[in-house]
Amino acid sequence: QGLLRKSVSHSLLSFGSTTGACRAIQKLTRVRLVDNSTLGNTPYHRPPKCIHVYNKTGVGKVGDKILLAIKGEKKKALIVGQKMPGPTMTPRFDSNNVVLIEDNGNPVGTRIKTPIPCTLRRREGEFSKVLAIARNFV
Amino acid sequence: RVSSDGKPPKFQPPPKPVIIDRKTQKEERRFLSPEFIPPRGRTAPLKYYIERKDMIQRRKVLNIPEFYVGHVLAVTTADPFASDKSKRFVGICIQRGGKGLGATFVLRNVIEEQGVEICYELYSPRIQAIEVLKLEKRLDENLTYLRDALPEYSTFDVNMRPVPRMAHEEIPVNKLQVRMKPKPWSKRWERPKYNIKGIKFELPEHKMKAAQKWSQPWLEFDMLREYDTSKIEAKIRKELSEELEK
Numbered sequence: 538q539g540l541l542r543k544s545v546s547h548s549l550l551s552f553g554s555t556t557g558a559c560r561a562i563q564k565l566t567r568v569r570l571v572d573n574s575t576l577g578n579t580p581y582h583r584p585p586k587c588i589h590v591y592n593k594t595g596v597g598k599v600g601d602k603i604l605l606a607i608k609g610e611k612k613k614a615l616i617v618g619q620k621m622p623g624p625t626m627t628p629r630f631d632s633n634n635v636v637l638i639e640d641n642g643n644p645v646g647t648r649i650k651t652p653i654p655c656t657l658r659r660r661e662g663e664f665s666k667v668l669a670i671a672r673n674f675v
Numbered sequence: 676r677v678s679s680d681g682k683p684p685k686f687q688p689p690p691k692p693v694i695i696d697r698k699t700q701k702e703e704r705r706f707l708s709p710e711f712i713p714p715r716g717r718t719a720p721l722k723y724y725i726e727r728k729d730m731i732q733r734r735k736v737l738n739i740p741e742f743y744v745g746h747v748l749a750v751t752t753a754d755p756f757a758s759d760k761s762k763r764f765v766g767i768c769i770q771r772g773g774k775g776l777g778a779t780f781v782l783r784n785v786i787e788e789q790g791v792e793i794c795y796e797l798y799s800p801r802i803q804a805i806e807v808l809k810l811e812k813r814l815d816e817n818l819t820y821l822r823d824a825l826p827e828y829s830t831f832d833v834n835m836r837p838v839p840r841m842a843h844e845e846i847p848v849n850k851l852q853v854r855m856k857p858k859p860w861s862k863r864w865e866r867p868k869y870n871i872k873g874i875k876f877e878l879p880e881h882k883m884k885a886a887q888k889w890s891q892p893w894l895e896f897d898m899l900r901e902y903d904t905s906k907i908e909a910k911i912r913k914e915l916s917e918e919l920e921k
Binding site: 618622625626627628629630631632634650651652655656658659673674675 | 752754756757762764779786787788789790791792793794795796799801822
């Protein structure tokens with residue numbers, strides 16, 4: 538509890554300092570996995586980090602796909618919440634939330650407890666399976 | 676009673692009734708939303724006048740209640756991507772910003788251990804209703820430090836019932852001192868620049884003293900920063916009362 542920082546507490550030891558700045562997700566950002574997949578919940582000595590953003594610019598916002606490095610493996614993921622303030626009326630979360638995804642778009646986990654922004658519903662075709670396992674919408 | 680003289684007692688007129696004109700008193704103390712007051716600058720006042728007319732038009736349609744930072748609000752917005760086409764969010768108002776039609780307020784709540792903040796525009800046509808669930812002012816005008824406080828201070832039940840307003844005049848001030856998570860924080864709230872009174876600082880004495888190094892005691896005496904809004908406010912209040920009666 539003494540090492541409980543304001544951002545993620547997924548790893549048992551947090552190395553270095555955590556940035557308090559609110560920016561979008563780019564290469565080497567530490568993210569928080571929100572689904573109940575085994576990859577996400579097993580503890581590891583390094584937090585999951587973004588290594589590539591599938592975007593024209595290297596900056597990922599809500600609804601973008603990124604490549605994540607977890608437990609020495611590469612896995613694709615979808616950004617569902619970011620610390621950076623977006624357009625008005627869209628929610629801003631206190632941590633950068635991410636959901637693991639396969640190459641064809643199927644989510645790895647079976648349930649997402651944390652709230653998901655309603656704006657993802659706009660791309661119902663791509664993310665229908667992820668939205669189906671989501672519980673709360675903000 | 677019979678006086679000692681035997682004559683009838685001297686006529687004493689009844690005490691004059693003190694007329695407390697509640698209507699004028701209420702008008703003097705009526706709340707003027709901070710986004711009506713134009714910022715200090717060299718823009719033509721006509722622009723603000725036209726904006727105020729539009730704001731009043733919107734207020735005639737949608738009832739925007741009087742609220743301050745620290746109130747718990749429930750906002751229903753129209754959303755094409757939500758079920759039932761409308762979305763309800765409950766949260767504590769952290770800050771109010773912007774002037775004119777772009778006035779915004781940020782609501783914060785912690786849902787399923789995840790802190791969520793939404794910045795709403797007061798005059799956006801997407802907003803369908805704003806209800807005040809709990810009336811409570813806090814010690815500060817900016818509660819952004821709640822992001823670094825323990826999550827229990829930002830959690831509010833989504834289905835909470837509106838607390839009825841007691842007297843029609845005063846709004847209670849909650850002198851709650853919030854406990855923070857361990858440092859580092861997103862901003863150094865102990866510095867006098869933020870002038871926060873609502874945090875219970877559990878920092879050692881020498882750190883609090885070191886933070887006072889950044890104090891700028893000359894700022895409150897700076898005459899160039901003065902902005903006296905009393906006359907402007909009086910004019911705007913008169914305008915508002917005229918327009919709302921129409």
